[in-house]
Each structure stands twice: as C-alpha cells, then as structure tokens.
Amino acid sequence: MRIGDRVQISPQALQVKAIFPDRPGDDVVEEILEFIRAGNPPHEWRGHTHTKPPQGAPIMYIGGFDLDRDRAAPCPCCSSGTAKYFKGGKIAYFPDEHVVRMIGPDCFATLNPEGHEEAMEKYLAEKQRKREIDYILANICIAPELERVLEETLPLAEAVDTVRNTVSDGRLDEILGVELLPHMGAGVLSVTTERQETYVDSYGETGTRTAQHKEEYARIAGPVMVRKNASRFVNQLKHVLEAVRKIPAPDPNRIRESIEAMDETSRTQVARLLGNSVGTSRSIWKGLDDARGFFSPGNIATINGWGRHPDSPVQIEIRREGRDVTISRPGYNGRLIRLPEAFDKVLDELPKMETKP
Numbered sequence: 525m526r527i528g529d530r531v532q533i534s535p536q537a538l539q540v541k542a543i544f545p546d547r548p549g550d551d552v553v554e555e556i557l558e559f560i561r562a563g564n565p566p567h568e569w570r571g572h573t574h575t576k577p578p579q580g581a582p583i584m585y586i587g588g589f590d591l592d593r594d595r596a597a598p599c600p601c602c603s604s605g606t607a608k609y610f611k612g613g614k615i616a617y618f619p620d621e622h623v624v625r626m627i628g629p630d631c632f633a634t635l636n637p638e639g640h641e642e643a644m645e646k647y648l649a650e651k652q653r654k655r656e657i658d659y660i661l662a663n664i665c666i667a668p669e670l671e672r673v674l675e676e677t678l679p680l681a682e683a684v685d686t687v688r689n690t691v692s693d694g695r696l697d698e699i700l701g702v703e704l705l706p707h708m709g710a711g712v713l714s715v716t717t718e719r720q721e722t723y724v725d726s727y728g729e730t731g732t733r734t735a736q737h738k739e740e741y742a743r744i745a746g747p748v749m750v751r752k753n754a755s756r757f758v759n760q761l762k763h764v765l766e767a768v769r770k771i772p773a774p775d776p777n778r779i780r781e782s783i784e785a786m787d788e789t790s791r792t793q794v795a796r797l798l799g800n801s802v803g804t805s806r807s808i809w810k811g812l813d814d815a816r817g818f819f820s821p822g823n824i825a826t827i828n829g830w831g832r833h834p835d836s837p838v839q840i841e842i843r844r845e846g847r848d849v850t851i852s853r854p855g856y857n858g859r860l861i862r863l864p865e866a867f868d869k870v871l872d873e874l875p876k877m878e879t880k881p
C-alpha cells in the first residue's frame with residue numbers, strides 16, 4: 525500500500541466507537557503500537573474510529589508511530605479510502621466524542637489549527653518528560669558511586685597538578701636555556717632542517733639560498749605538563765563533585781514516584797547534572813591519563829630521541845628511576861622531580877551510564 529493507493533476500509537473501522545470517556549492510558553497506547561508493530565494497518569485497530577472529526581474539535585495526541593513506505597495508511601481526517609501517510613502517524617484522542625483515531629502527521633491542522641498546535645506542544649512536552657524520567661530512573665543510582673570515585677581520585681589529581689606546576693614553573697626553562705611551551709605545548713615535537721634551494725630572482729638570475737624546513741619529529745603524550753596556565757585537575761574534579769552532590773538522593777523505596785513528583789525545572793536539572801557529570805568526569809579521566817603519560821617509558825624515550833637530535837630546537841634528556849625523574853640537558857645535571865606516590869595510582873573505573881535523554 526503506497527501513498528495514493530485505494531484502501532478497503534472495513535465496516536468495523538467505520539463504526540463510531542465512543543468507548544473512551546477518559547483519555548486512554550499508556551496501556552492502550554502500547555496495545556496500539558504493538559498492533560502496528562505486528563504488521564497490522566493502524567486503521568483496523570479495534571478501537572479506531574474511521575470517521576472525519578468535527579470541525580474545530582478538541583484533540584489530544586497520545587502517541588505516534590512510523591510505518592514503512594509500502595504500508596501507507598488512510599487517514600479519516602482527509603482521505604477516508606486513500607492511503608495518505610506512512611511517517612509521523614498520530615494516535616489522537618477526541619475527548620468530546622470519546623473516540624480514538626489514527627491520523628496523518630499534520631492532518632488535523634486543517635480542521636483546527638490552534639487545537640493542533642496546542643496538542644502538539646503538549647504531546648512533545650509529555651514525550652520529553654517521559655524520556656527524562658526514564659533517563660533519570662536508569663542513571664540516578666550511579667550518583668553515589670560517581671561521588672565516591674571522584675573523591676578517591678582527588679589525591680591523584682593533586683599529584684598530577686603538583687608535578688605539572690614543577691615542570692612548568694619556568695626553572696626548567698632556565699636550566700635548558702629554552703622555553704619548553706612553544707616546542708612541546710601542542711604535543712608535536714619538530715625538528716628544523718636546513719636545505720640549499722635554488723631560486724630565480726626578479727632579474728632572471730639564478731642563485732642558491734638556505735631554507736629552513738620544520739618537520740614533525742614525533743607526537744607526545746601529556747603536553748599539558750608544560751602548560752603553566754592549564755586548568756588544575758583538582759579544580760575540575762571539585763567542580764564535578766559539586767554538581768554530583770546537587771543530585772538529590774531519591775527515596776529508595778519509591779524512586780519512580782519521587783522522580784515523577786519533581787517539577788519540570790528540577791527534573792530537567794537533575795537529568796542535565798547526571799549527563800554532564802559523567803561526561804565531564806570522562807574527559808578529566810582522559811586528561812589525567814594523558815598527563816601521566818608524559819612520564820611513561822615510551823614517551824620519555826621519544827623525548828630523549830628528539831632531545832639528542834642535531835636539528836632539535838631543544839636539548840633535553842629525561843631520566844626516570846622509580847618515582848625520581850631528572851630533567852636536564854643531555855649529559856648534564858638537571859632538575860630532580862619526585863613524582864608523588866599518588867601519581868601512579870590506578871584510576872578507578874567510572875560508573876557506566878545509560879544514553880542521554
């Protein structure tokens with residue numbers, strides 16, 4: 525059945541079924557959706573009334589569905605016997621007539637534009653409310669776990685901040701005789717090679733000149749370690765902690781009821797707090813791991829290879845024994861940095877979260 529095809533409407537469908545004095549509940553909507561999912565034409569559902577609604581009738585949208593292109597359905601508002609829509613079908617309740625009709629997406633707008641507008645707004649708001657409630661229900665239980673994990677990560681964040689302060693406080697730049705930030709801050713190590721180039725000048729004369737070429741040598745982990753002004757990990761963590769602590773603990777015996785009882789503003793805020801907290805925590809975790817990677821054996825080897833390279837702009841050598849790190853010009857004494865014990869602590873896993881509303 526494609527749009528425009530003739531559809532045989534059964535006498536059952538044409539009968540007016542004023543069997544819904546009250547707005548049908550979720551059970552009825554679920555029954556309809558199940559009926560449609562099973563491959564049946566929407567207008568043949570047992571409670572559908574296939575007559576044209578009165579001009580200006582009040583309407584409530586209580587559900588929606590999509591059909592496949594070749595299952596297009598007829599709409600009682602505009603096309604009794606012709607397939608008219610397949611996407612965005614609506615389950616519409618007509619409180620004055622006590623009937624339910626499956627109709628096309630915007631069909632009722634022609635019969636009652638304002639009523640349609642208003643019903644659409646309410647319908648979307650209800651959908652959003654349901655989504656938020658489901659989302660909060662699925663995730664609110666992780667808040668205490670998230671709070672614990674964040675608290676336990678504070679010493680590690682503090683350790684990484686301390687080390688970064690030491691690496692980026694400028695004394696190292698003095699020892700090395702060069703500022704590290706412009707050469708390492710973006711995580712890309714470069715070497716500058718010189719090449720003889722021939723060129724032709726404006727008089728047509730040929731000459732040679734020396735040209736400098738900057739080439740990428742390697743990429744490193746933890747460039748944030750040389751960025752003096754990067755935001756402190758401890759502050760980032762505390763910020764998320766503050767947000768997590770704002771998430772109310774629902775009564776464990778009636779979680780759904782307490783979430784449903786929230787007003788829209790606080791419900792939306794809780795959903796946002798949950799989503800943002802986990803999202804931000806993930807990026808802090810990544811940041812911490814990357815920062816610590818600066819002192820991993822592989823990263824140190826990369827930096828040392830670059831630091832010895834004749835075309836490197838920075839002569840640097842890092843030696844690490846256990847938690848003692850020395851940074852110097854190759855073969856010289858340098859600055860000793862002792863990594864705090866918490867620096868190498870294993871990062872706790874963040875609680876898993878259901879998808880966003």
Ligand SMILES: [Zn+2]
Binds near residue numbers: 599601603627
């Ligand atoms: Zn229609």
